[in-house]
Amino acid sequence: MGIINKFESSTFKRSFQASLIKYTIVTLGSHSALQILKGAKDEGFKTAVVCTPDRKTLYSSYNNFIDDILLIDKWSDFPKLESNLIKRNSIIIPHGSFVAYLGMEANKSMKVPYFGNKLVLDWEENRKMQRSWMEESRIKVPHRFKKGDKTDRPVIVKSYGAAGGKGYFVARNQKELDEKLKTFSEEKFIVQEYVIGVPVYFHFFYSPLTHKVEIMSVDKRYETNVDSLGRIPAKYQKGYDIEPSFEVVANIPMAVRESMMAPALEMAERVIETSQRLMPKKGLFGPFCLETIITSTEEIYIIEISARIVAGTNCFINGSPYTYLLYDEPMSTGRRIAREIKNALKQNKLREVLD
Numbered sequence: 001m002g003i004i005n006k007f008e009s010s011t012f013k014r015s016f017q018a019s020l021i022k023y024t025i026v027t028l029g030s031h032s033a034l035q036i037l038k039g040a041k042d043e044g045f046k047t048a049v050v051c052t053p054d055r056k057t058l059y060s061s062y063n064n065f066i067d068d069i070l071l072i073d074k075w076s077d078f079p080k081l082e083s084n085l086i087k088r089n090s091i092i093i094p095h096g097s098f099v100a101y102l103g104m105e106a107n108k109s110m111k112v113p114y115f116g117n118k119l120v121l122d123w124e125e126n127r128k129m130q131r132s133w134m135e136e137s138r139i140k141v142p143h144r145f146k147k148g149d150k151t152d153r154p155v156i157v158k159s160y161g162a163a164g165g166k167g168y169f170v171a172r173n174q175k176e177l178d179e180k181l182k183t184f185s186e187e188k189f190i191v192q193e194y195v196i197g198v199p200v201y202f203h204f205f206y207s208p209l210t211h212k213v214e215i216m217s218v219d220k221r222y223e224t225n226v227d228s229l230g231r232i233p234a235k236y237q238k239g240y241d242i243e244p245s246f247e248v249v250a251n252i253p254m255a256v257r258e259s260m261m262a263p264a265l266e267m268a269e270r271v272i273e274t275s276q277r278l279m280p281k282k283g284l285f286g287p288f289c290l291e292t293i294i295t296s297t298e299e300i301y302i303i304e305i306s307a308r309i310v311a312g313t314n315c316f317i318n319g320s321p322y323t324y325l326l327y328d329e330p331m332s333t334g335r336r337i338a339r340e341i342k343n344a345l346k347q348n349k350l351r352e353v354l355d
């Protein structure tokens, strides 16, 4: 008979589980809030959502896992709630709407304990910094044309701070690019090689407790109108003057060829290793996504690193084929975040996962 580990004893398990109710997992009512809060409740935490009155009906309909709805008139009122949240022993879980709704500064100066490393925010938002992060991680990125460069292939123009592909446009050559830029109002943008291939979004989770990168799920986006152009034969498109656009409408689950999982995982590991050098102390941890385009020669280009939970994980609230391989229970990315907080509490390392 071996010695029973303290964490394995049933008395410890029961009292530890009961103690989780002292913490409230909180997020903004948008993006992947339902997934995050369902996961937190499944792990045993109290839950609360912060939202504007127009969303009250939606979140009240999930009172089976959302304990409190904290209403604010407008998103910019969020800081007024902070002292209340701190009193409740809250832990904020950020998602894709945080910077968009609260702004970068409010996000960074938030005093409520926050799951993740806020230093990553600048590296995610600033396209030049993100590019050097990708290059140092030795991953393939589409060629970027600098100001004044002549383009020699089709390009995609991306404004800074765009969300979900809004406002992007493509140009087949330099002449078309010059024409389109004349009416483009954005000041900060990049001109990038347009990679011909299929977009594939790999979702990962890096645990600073186990030092392991886990593959959570994979999705592709359903973008209007670029995903529908092929439905109309070219000869009928001619008279229409249609411009391809890339606005995300939905996410579609995928299972990729197993042989492609190996390079994707290796890239994810390098992205984490590099982040630990570039972003002092903790680097990137928690959920992140490598947004890729895979070409016909099986080259994987990374177009972006999303350093947080992405909306594509909403396809997998009940777990994915990949999480099924690691966990014997439904494990969404939202639940995985709550599990990490729980494991950190168990090991007395909560500070290691909070900012």
Ligand code: ATP
Pocket: 142, 156, 162, 163, 164, 165, 166, 168, 192, 193, 194, 195, 196, 199, 221, 223, 246, 291, 293, 303, 304, 306
């Ligand atoms: P989010 O921040 O929500 O992830 P985004 O606004 O940063 O989105 P991207 O994911 O960079 O947008 O790109 C949106 C879409 O544009 C992609 O899904 C893809 O269809 C297309 N796209 C972006 N970059 C390229 C590229 N270099 N070559 C081909 N297509 C591209």
